[in-house]
Amino acid sequence: MVALPAFAQSVRPEILARQLDHPWGLAFIDEGRMLVTERPGRMRVVAQDGSMGKPLEGLPKIDAGGQGGLLDVVADSGFARNRTVYFCFSEPAASGGGNSTALASARLSDDARRLEQVKVLFSQKPKFESDAHFGCRIVESRDGKLFLTLGDRFQRMQDAQKLDNHHGKVIRINKDGSVPKDNPFVGRRGALPEIWSYGHRNSQGAALGPDGSVWTNEHGAQGGDEVNRPEAGKNYGWPVISHGVHYGGAKIGDGEAEKPGMEQPVHHWTPSIAPSGMAFLRSDRYGKEWQGNLFVGALKFRYLDRIVLKDGKVVQEEKLLEDLKQRIRDVREGPDGLLYVLTDASDGQLIRLQPAR
Ligand SMILES: [Ca+2]
Numbered sequence: 286m287v288a289l290p291a292f293a294q295s296v297r298p299e300i301l302a303r304q305l306d307h308p309w310g311l312a313f314i315d316e317g318r319m320l321v322t323e324r325p326g327r328m329r330v331v332a333q334d335g336s337m338g339k340p341l342e343g344l345p346k347i348d349a350g351g352q353g354g355l356l357d358v359v360a361d362s363g364f365a366r367n368r369t370v371y372f373c374f375s376e377p378a379a380s381g382g383g384n385s386t387a388l389a390s391a392r393l394s395d396d397a398r399r400l401e402q403v404k405v406l407f408s409q410k411p412k413f414e415s416d417a418h419f420g421c422r423i424v425e426s427r428d429g430k431l432f433l434t435l436g437d438r439f440q441r442m443q444d445a446q447k448l449d450n451h452h453g454k455v456i457r458i459n460k461d462g463s464v465p466k467d468n469p470f471v472g473r474r475g476a477l478p479e480i481w482s483y484g485h486r487n488s489q490g491a492a493l494g495p496d497g498s499v500w501t502n503e504h505g506a507q508g509g510d511e512v513n514r515p516e517a518g519k520n521y522g523w524p525v526i527s528h529g530v531h532y533g534g535a536k537i538g539d540g541e542a543e544k545p546g547m548e549q550p551v552h553h554w555t556p557s558i559a560p561s562g563m564a565f566l567r568s569d570r571y572g573k574e575w576q577g578n579l580f581v582g583a584l585k586f587r588y589l590d591r592i593v594l595k596d597g598k599v600v601q602e603e604k605l606l607e608d609l610k611q612r613i614r615d616v617r618e619g620p621d622g623l624l625y626v627l628t629d630a631s632d633g634q635l636i637r638l639q640p641a642r
Contacts, residue, residue: 295571296605296624296638302335305633309614310357310372310422310562314364314393316620321627321635322372324354330397331635343391343400348377348384351416356386359423361460368393369460370400373421373433376408383412385451386419388433390460406431406462407479409451413438422491422562424499430457430465432481432499434488442524445484448476453523455488455501455515457481469518482515484547486523490563495577496597500551502563502581505529506537508555512581513548514597522547529555552592552599559585561629562615568622571640580605582613584629589613609636 445453509529
């Protein structure tokens with residue numbers, strides 16, 4: 286474990302583990318251990334002392350490449366009892382080409398070396414030949430439903446406004462893969478029943494808010510990255526409205542940022558920071574001011590964003606970890622109330638943030 290010099294900022298990063306190959310998601314399974322995914326298609330148990338287990342056996346086939354691979358992982362709220370985990374990944378088509386994001390459940394074996402009883406709960410439709418925009422963050426809500434973010438696959442952005450496919454959506458399912466009867470589009474002809482909200486671009490961050498609702502962030506094109514709090518059945522506007530423009534400067538839709546019937550983000554960033562994993566901090570380990578703050582990893586500008594919210598609006602932002610100069614892929618709160626981040630690199634790191642006094 287390496288202690289870096291304290292920054293003027295209020296955290297002291299400690300590198301717990303190195304040599305993770307593009308780590309993407311982390312999930313604590315007990316006080317001292319977590320599961321960490323690596324994008325090329327590995328998942329390992331990593332302990333707080335930095336010791337790293339061998340890659341777990343039992344993963345399904347993964348179509349790794351570009352932005353795709355093994356992406357998010359979360360532990361079931363009842364993990365201590367059932368050893369169940371959920372993970373999402375780019376799933377190859379059974380035949381022919383193409384891929385899409387899939388969500389699976391599994392049981393972590395008692396010796397923590399294998400994933401058992403692997404079951405794909407959901408596969409994004411349709412499969413499509415692309416290595417971009419998989420979305421792929423998982424959140425378990427307080428009532429035990431699974432939310433999954435799904436990217437627009439880039440070339441298929443127009444699909445985000447249509448309900449007959451899963452591109453550019455947030456979906457909600459039960460833990461056995463079935464569709465909750467109270468999903469907003471259940472029974473609507475031509476609509477896929479898993480859909481919770483639509484009009485999203487590429488959402489690589491999601492977290493359960495202190496208000497009990499699911500929050501997401503998403504990449505804009507050139508500018509217009511967003512934080513949203515997706516509500517049932519609502520349209521978040523992509524690719525019709527945006528606070529950014531297409532790469533190269535062409536306008537998005539009619540060039541408007543607002544339209545009736547389309548939701549505005551809680552917050553947006555121009556220029557794009559390329560937001561990834563995010564977490565709300567519940568503990569007071571960093572002082573009262575940080576409690577309830579939202580933390581978002583920035584890939585492009587290489588920092589961890591601390592966001593202060595008041596009445597559901599962003600009132601302040603602070604850039605943390607800028608001196609690391611690392612792309613921040615994920616951030617989670619540990620059972621000890623401290624923040625843990627993953628950096629996006631071939632020599633990716635797991636870092637714990639200690640409060641600096
Ligand atoms: Ca939007």
